[in-house]
Amino acid sequence: MLSLDGLVVRYGDTVAVRGIDLTLTDNEIVTLVGPTGCGKTTVLRAVAGLESPGEGRIRIGGLTIDAHHPVPPEKRRTGLVFQDFALFPHLDVYRNVTFRLRDTAPAEHWLTVLGLDAVRHAMPDTLSGGQKQRVALARSLAHAPALMLLDEPLSNLDAALKTSLRWEIRDALKAAGVPALWVTHDQDEALSVGDRVGIMRDGRLEQVGPPETCFRDPASRFVAEFLGEAAFLPGRHAAGRLDTPLGRASATDGPSLPDDVDVLLRPDDLTLSTQGDHNAEVLNGRYEGETRLYQLRLNSGTVLKARVNHEVVLAPGTAVHTSIAAGHPLTAFPRQT
């Protein structure tokens, strides 16, 4: 279990972390995401014991750490996985994973689970990036950590490997049953590997919740825009219903909304057709493989994006009909003038 209670971390006069409250349950994976410099790595470093908390408390298992009660990194039972793998270059895979281990059985287990049996006698510089990261993970897990800390574990790998390895790491963490704090700058990674996602901004957590909630019902425009393509369509709110020029929807948080709102529309919330009343014009399109993303200008002037099947090919300037297709409630914010 990990619990942060009002965590503040300073570097001299710079306040990098400005009061974070966060509790991870037994085998929960929480991803931390946010713009560069928002304090993600500093949170991880403070938990690992590489920075001291200026204020607040860190609890790891039975340990309580604060400014007056420091605990050295090696006593915290945290497993660290960094983007640069940090393997011992002069030791082979097996000796890297068993380093300082009295009982080598857990090392054998993780070498097998992570598909490293065939390279157990290879030296690190002969391994691929994905293999190096598996070795780093096996080494950490073999020490039976109380908590895993991962700092951009996939950022040095190519795109295809990133996607497959993210599932492998998630599966291994779940199999080990340890809680994990996973820092990434990649929104897709944060949404797909985290049981919960924490979105940081300027040293604070702006929202923490299940990925679907943060994506579909963001707490702020900042979170909405940070997690994916977002457009805001002026509309009216009444009794939990949202009325817009592109159709109606129910509101995620109706009672607290004013009458004049901006409705958050993700590209997959819209349909697009050349049939029907034309209410928009295609500005440009982007091929994405399975899908295409079109930027549209409504007759009212609002610019939106719609994501459709790749077979729908529309030239810039094409007149189209677009409407709200989302079956789920939509999030709206007080109208910004």
Ligand SMILES: Nc1ncnc2c1ncn2[C@@H]1O[C@H](COP(=O)(O)OP(=O)(O)OP(=O)(O)O)[C@@H](O)[C@H]1O
């Ligand atoms: N050793 C340091 N000394 C002084 N300031 C630092 C130090 N490390 C980080 N900072 C500052 O603390 C703030 C948070 O940095 P941090 O590295 O935690 O952010 P981050 O969200 O992990 O960024 P990135 O995504 O770029 O890695 C930034 O303003 C950064 O400049």
